[in-house]
Amino acid sequence: MTNALELYGLLAEFDGPEPLVTAARRVHAEGYRRVDAFTPFPLEELDEALEIRRTRLPWVFFLAGAMGAVGGFFMQWFATVIHYPFNVGGRPLNSWPVYIPVTFELTVLLAGLIGVIAMFARNGLPMFHHPLFGVRRFARATQDCFFLVIEANDPEFKPETTAELLRSLDPMRVIEVPR
Amino acid sequence: MPDSRPAPATTEQPPVIDTRLSYRSLTRKFAGVVLTARTPKTWWLGFLFSFGLLMLFFLAIAYLLMVGVGIWGINIPVAWGFAITNFVWWIGIGHAGTLISAILLLLHQSWRTSINRFAEAMTLFAVACAGLFPLLHLGRPWYFYWLLPYPNTMSLWPQFRSALVADVFAISTYFTISLVFWYTGLVPDFAAVRDRARRRVAQVFYGILALGWRGSARHWHRYETTYVMLAALATPLVVSVHTVVSFDFAITLIPGWHSTVFPPYFVAGAIFSGFAMVLTLIIPVRAFYRLHAVVAIRHLENMGKVMLVTGLIVGHGYLAEAFFAWYSGDKFHAYMQLNRMFGPYAWMYWALLAGNVAVPQLIWWRWARTTPWVLFVIALLVNITMWIERYVIVVTSLHRDFMPSAWGMFRGTIWDWLTLIGSFGLFLSLLFLFLRLAPMASMSELRKLLFESKEKENAG
Numbered sequence: 257m258t259n260a261l262e263l264y265g266l267l268a269e270f271d272g273p274e275p276l277v278t279a280a281r282r283v284h285a286e287g288y289r290r291v292d293a294f295t296p297f298p299l300e301e302l303d304e305a306l307e308i309r310r311t312r313l314p315w316v317f318f319l320a321g322a323m324g325a326v327g328g329f330f331m332q333w334f335a336t337v338i339h340y341p342f343n344v345g346g347r348p349l350n351s352w353p354v355y356i357p358v359t360f361e362l363t364v365l366l367a368g369l370i371g372v373i374a375m376f377a378r379n380g381l382p383m384f385h386h387p388l389f390g391v392r393r394f395a396r397a398t399q400d401c402f403f404l405v406i407e408a409n410d411p412e413f414k415p416e417t418t419a420e421l422l423r424s425l426d427p428m429r430v431i432e433v434p435r
Numbered sequence: 436m437p438d439s440r441p442a443p444a445t446t447e448q449p450p451v452i453d454t455r456l457s458y459r460s461l462t463r464k465f466a467g468v469v470l471t472a473r474t475p476k477t478w479w480l481g482f483l484f485s486f487g488l489l490m491l492f493f494l495a496i497a498y499l500l501m502v503g504v505g506i507w508g509i510n511i512p513v514a515w516g517f518a519i520t521n522f523v524w525w526i527g528i529g530h531a532g533t534l535i536s537a538i539l540l541l542l543h544q545s546w547r548t549s550i551n552r553f554a555e556a557m558t559l560f561a562v563a564c565a566g567l568f569p570l571l572h573l574g575r576p577w578y579f580y581w582l583l584p585y586p587n588t589m590s591l592w593p594q595f596r597s598a599l600v601a602d603v604f605a606i607s608t609y610f611t612i613s614l615v616f617w618y619t620g621l622v623p624d625f626a627a628v629r630d631r632a633r634r635r636v637a638q639v640f641y642g643i644l645a646l647g648w649r650g651s652a653r654h655w656h657r658y659e660t661t662y663v664m665l666a667a668l669a670t671p672l673v674v675s676v677h678t679v680v681s682f683d684f685a686i687t688l689i690p691g692w693h694s695t696v697f698p699p700y701f702v703a704g705a706i707f708s709g710f711a712m713v714l715t716l717i718i719p720v721r722a723f724y725r726l727h728a729v730v731a732i733r734h735l736e737n738m739g740k741v742m743l744v745t746g747l748i749v750g751h752g753y754l755a756e757a758f759f760a761w762y763s764g765d766k767f768h769a770y771m772q773l774n775r776m777f778g779p780y781a782w783m784y785w786a787l788l789a790g791n792v793a794v795p796q797l798i799w800w801r802w803a804r805t806t807p808w809v810l811f812v813i814a815l816l817v818n819i820t821m822w823i824e825r826y827v828i829v830v831t832s833l834h835r836d837f838m839p840s841a842w843g844m845f846r847g848t849i850w851d852w853l854t855l856i857g858s859f860g861l862f863l864s865l866l867f868l869f870l871r872l873a874p875m876a877s878m879s880e881l882r883k884l885l886f887e888s889k890e891k892e893n894a895g
Contacts, residue, residue: 273886280652296458296627297882298655311657317664331584335592344596357601357679361608364672368612368665372619375661379654382646389649395630397650398623399466400458400882 264387264435265290265407266418267394268427273299276402279425280305283406286421290410294388294397313378317371324366328359387433405433451546453728454889458882461729465624465874465881466631468724477723478871485863492857495850496571504574506850513833513845518572520825521855523680524708525565525862526606527701527821529613530673531709532558534741536616537669540662545887546737548880549729552624553720554713555617556873560865561712562610564858569602571854598682605679612672616665619658622648623879677705684828690771691832694759700752704821707745707791710738711817718811720870729876732805739804742817743795749824750792767837775831779844783823784831790820 270276273295280293284306293302302308332355336342341349376382388394388405397403404427406418422430499506509516532554539547570576582603584593593600626648629641648654681701684692714735721730760772775784794816797803804810835842847855869875 293652294650295652295655296462296623296650297879297886298659299652300659302652303656306652308653308656311660313657313660314664317668321668332595335584336595340590340592342594347596351596354596354601357598357675357682358595358604360671360675361601361604361679364668364675365604365608365611368615368668371664372615372661375619375657376646378657379651381648381654382643384642384647386647386649394649398626398630398648399462 262435263408263415264433265405265410265413266415266422267388267391267403267405267431267433268422268425269393269396269429269431270402270404270425270427273301273402275426276404277301277305279404279422279427282425283404283421287412288406288410288418290407290413292405292407294394294403294405296397296399296401311378313371313375316374317367320370320374321363321367324363325359327366328362329355332358387435391431391433393429393431408435451549451731451733452881452884452888453731454885454892456728456885458885461881461885462627462631462878464729465876465878466628468870469628469872469874470632470637474871475723478867482864482867482871485860485867488857488860489864490860491853492860495853495857498850499571499854500576504572506848507854508846508848508851510843510845512836512841512843513830515572515829515833516845517826517847517851517855518568519683520822520829521858522565522568522572523701523825523829524822525561525568525858526609526680527677527705527708527825528712528818529558529561529565529609529709530677530702530705531713532556532561533609533613533616533669533673534706534709535713536620537666537673540666541670544737545884546734548884549726549731549734549876550713550717550738551880552617552620552873552877553717553875555613555620556866556869556875557713557716558613558709559610559617560862560869561709562606562613563865564862566606566610567858567861568854569599569606598679598686601679602683605676609672609676612665612669616669619662619665620877620880621873622646623650623658624874624877626650627878628874674702677702684832689832689836690765690767691756691760691775691828694756696752696755696759700749700755703745703748703752704824707742707749708818708821710742710745711814711821714738714742714810714814715818716866718807718814720875722807724870724875726876729881732807735807735810736804739798739810739813742814743798746791746795746817753788753792771832771835774835775827778831778835780827780831780834783827787820787824787827790816791824 268279270279276293276295277299280291280302283291291306293299293306295302329352333350333352336351337349343349344351388397393401394403404422406413406422408415412418419430507516507518509518532551535547535554536551536558540551570579573579582593582600593603595601622645625641625645629638629645632638632641678698678701681697685694685697687693717730718735721727757772760768763769775781794813797809797813802809803813830845834845
């Protein structure tokens with residue numbers, strides 16, 4: 257057994273989505289919190305099994321969109337009323353209905369761009385190196401295999417008992433992940 | 436999707452995905468196309484042909500930059516000609532991709548999963564082609580940045596009261612959001628390709644594109660939320676884009692343009708021509724790459740049905756146009772309509788009615804929607820007649836407006852045609868590169884669909 261200090265965690269591979277979800281529930285119930293699952297497609301059941309807190313990203317989208325809306329409208333109002341007033345056929349300077357398309361486009365633009373950047377940032381991506389990439393078998397996580405990892409820095413983590421717990425969950429294999 | 440409603444007739448429909456596939460075979464199939472060392476000869480043939488057209492495009496653009504827009508057939512009274520026709524046509528084609536990827540996602544149409552990546556790529560490339568035409572039409576394209584609000588020594592702003600400025604914002608937002616949506620969808624698939632790659636170059640290339648994606652449950656959670664948010668943003672966006680494009684026409688006073696029917700009529704026309712383009716492209720691609728397990732007849736049938744419905748809306752638009760030409764009591768408007776139907780460009784008007792309204796009615800018959808080559812022929816025809824439709828809208832309205840002394844005829848020059856044909860080179864070259872370099876269907880979404888289909892099968 258490798259020294260716990262040199263260990264990133266223990267990786268268990270499962271046969272399919274169902275055993276993985278069952279295992280995730282068990283591990284969570286045993287009090288492990290620094291647990292993550294890796295799947296080749298999104299599995300909603302894992303959110304509940306690992307008690308993943310609902311993301312607040314929609315707020316980022318909303319705020320970025322609001323910024324785009326207010327900023328977009330303000331820009332046009334400022335340009336046409338304050339900075340460069342220009343009389344077009346005697347129509348009011350603040351001809352707001354015609355500003356709506358640009359305001360809308362900027363709302364969508366900022367919300368979409370900032371929202372996606374925030375999603376990747378919150379996920380800690382891009383991150384080109386990760387201890388898990390050192391495990392040869394882990395290359396299958398993006399293709400067809402289902403993994404559960406318990407990190408060594410979990411307060412409950414004890415190399416022997418944690419490995420035993422994982423083995424009792426009927427995995428295909430349990431792999432030690434070096435740091 | 437966990438479905439609590441009583442099962443509707445959908446159980447009788449053929450499945451959207453062949454459940455004999457496995458996660459592994461799916462991944463191998465689509466990543467294999469990208470990672471194979473042997474590029475199919477047919478691919479090279481197609482790519483070189485497209486690349487040749489692209490060179491033609493560059494030639495036409497180079498000559499345009501040297502000489503100016505006078506090389507085109509545009510003049511007063513018809514100053515919009517091919518550039519705007521091509522612009523509206525290309526941008527319309529893009530709309531089907533967004534409809535498939537965003538609107539059908541929000542409506543839980545699981546069949547979209549097989550084709551959304553491909554359709555999104557088509558959107559992106561079509562918008563890239565579309566965006567070039569107004570820029571080339573500027574006269575001095577190197578001043579294109581004058582269209583954007585930026586601090587400048589002239590202390591000038593774009594004219595925000597003009598629909599043309601709104602267009603700049605609409606198209607650039609549409610392109611950006613389509614790109615972001617497409618790329619976000621590609622990240623997990625790039626990761627799969629990275630993990631299957633054997634050669635170092637491929638590992639590094641796809642490794643960078645995948646951003647270090649590893650399929651963590653927490654990442655998926657945020658990813659899924661973001662994906663739905665993007666779809667929710669793209670849905671009104673796609674409607675807004677062609678609405679703004681139609682404003683370019685509708686807010687002028689030209690008879691035949693100045694009409695409130697334009698926004699819905701343009702949006703429907705966009706989706707109509709876009710679905711026609713998806714079908715035109717996916718039917719040969721499906722046959723060539725043997726995608727029958729993923730893109731079933733049911734997909735083609737559904738796309739055909741969307742084409743039928745949007746085609747009917749477009750037909751309704753033609754009817755409304757003709758009706759209001761008479762009902763408005765406006766002499767100029769009435770003359771415009773008669774001129775369209777019986778004037779010098781009449782054959783185009785009847786051709787567009789035949790291609791966009793009459794022929795698509797074949798789709799009512801099941802054999803037409805389930806026979807790929809029939810659908811392909813109809814779709815190809817719709818592509819052509821939708822281009823003619825935009826040509827008719829642009830040209831017949833302008834060439835005889837109010838004063839007979841100001842009337843004139845329009846005819847595209849060789850450079851008009853070369854620019855149009857050349858733009859296919861750009862579109863097709865990008866499409867061939869996409870087919871070779873990126874997974875053409877969303878593997879992660881297909882795996883999920885497979886998982887759900889198998890679950891449903893086991894439950895049933």
